Amino acid sequence: MSAQMLVVLVVVAACAVYAGWSLAPAVARQAVAKAALRLPLPGFMARYFGQVALRARAGCGCDGCDAPAPVAREQSIRIHRRSGP
Template structure:
């Protein structure tokens, strides 16, 4: 029974950390990422925290919403096919 409790504890803790990281403001994530970079981390975590720490701190935080919309597609006629009732 102790092994099952340990697995549940690890899963719940991992989910809580993930939810906290996802819902945290960008300023808090950047500060935590900078603090984590001071620790000896595996390569994939160091790369991820490095990307998070270098993200721009100003602006609205959108991903391309300030770009102009794409050109509208060429207009095409709509064809309506009516069925003949038997």
């Protein structure tokens, strides 16, 4: 196996893991995160999986999209007239 094939294999595997993680339901991500916390992980990965494991389970898993939109303030409208036709 050439070095190019090895690099392509690593990149494709990383992309597949990322796509699977980002498209997985929140419940599945929490279960994987809790299982991963039992392994000896580097500090940044343990912190990330700890945050994922502690997130509250939402009914839709939308991460805040069901929150009401902030109320817009009133803003004045300025009309600039151009001279000419």
